[in-house]
Amino acid sequence: xxxxxxxxxxVSVSEGALVLLRCNYSSSVxxxxxxxxxxxxxxxxxxxxxxxxxxxxxxxxxFEAEFKKSETSFHLTKPSAHMSDAAEYFCAVGRGxxxxxxxxxxxxxxxxxxx
Amino acid sequence: xxxxxxxxxxxxxxxxxxxxxxxxxDMDHENMFWYRQDPGLGLRLIYFSxxxxxxxxxxxxxxxxxxxxxxxxxxxxxxxxxxxxTSMYLCASSPTGTGGNQPQHFGxxxxxxxx
Numbered sequence: 375x376x377x378x379x380x381x382x383x384x385v386s387v388s389e390g391a392l393v394l395l396r397c398n399y400s401s402s403v404x405x406x407x408x409x410x411x412x413x414x415x416x417x418x419x420x421x422x423x424x425x426x427x428x429x430x431x432x433x434x435x436x437f438e439a440e441f442k443k444s445e446t447s448f449h450l451t452k453p454s455a456h457m458s459d460a461a462e463y464f465c466a467v468g469r470g471x472x473x474x475x476x477x478x479x480x481x482x483x484x485x486x487x488x489x
Numbered sequence: 490x491x492x493x494x495x496x497x498x499x500x501x502x503x504x505x506x507x508x509x510x511x512x513x514x515d516m517d518h519e520n521m522f523w524y525r526q527d528p529g530l531g532l533r534l535i536y537f538s539x540x541x542x543x544x545x546x547x548x549x550x551x552x553x554x555x556x557x558x559x560x561x562x563x564x565x566x567x568x569x570x571x572x573x574x575t576s577m578y579l580c581a582s583s584p585t586g587t588g589g590n591q592p593q594h595f596g597x598x599x600x601x602x603x604x
Contacts, residue, residue: 415498415598415600418532418595419595420592420594464531468589468590474520474589475520475590480531481529481530482531
């Protein structure tokens with residue numbers, strides 16, 4: 375069965391510093407992986423996705439993630455944090471068979487950016 | 490852009506009431522989902538639907554039911570609301586995929602309080 379673990383429920387960085395949000399997954403089949411961002415009082419917005427092909431995936435707002443099969447990881451990074459990046463971030467893995475397209479979400483990591 | 494619209498952003502109801510949460514998507518997606526989101530628990534799947542009049546239980550279906558009479562609309566019903574159903578409810582839609590390879594698109598959520 376698939377599962378997702380996000381290490382660190384809260385991460386705090388300075389503006390301009392590197393952002394690193396960690397995600398590890400377990401899956402018995404080649405995984406489909408996603409990162410979503412949630413701003414206060416809003417729904418989830420897709421940041422990026424890995425389905426097949428290149429293991430380094432670029433997303434919106436300067437974020438990227440690297441799929442590492444040997445480490446079962448899909449960590450999210452951004453070279454330089456901006457105040458507007460403060461939000462909650464969710465990693466998700468696709469699950470199930472058929473066309474149902476269900477996802478399993480991690481518990482989330484809240485990113486704080488301070489001046 | 491995909492648009493998923495939830496009928497209410499905030500809702501306050503009383504214990505024992507029958508509560509309807511409505512969701513509409515405009516991209517002709519086959520799959521629709523209802524989640525609840527609670528701090529530290531991430532998103533938990535309540536029910537999903539893969540076609541009109543078709544539904545499947547998710548991970549936490551107890552106390553909820555759903556209805557999908559038209560492809561674009563998916564309703565979540567709390568048959569007899571209880572205080573432990575106070576939560577943020579998120580609706581999502583996605584096209585048919587394989588093993589979860591398609592992202593889900595989310596509405597802005599309904600924050601439901603049961604008094």
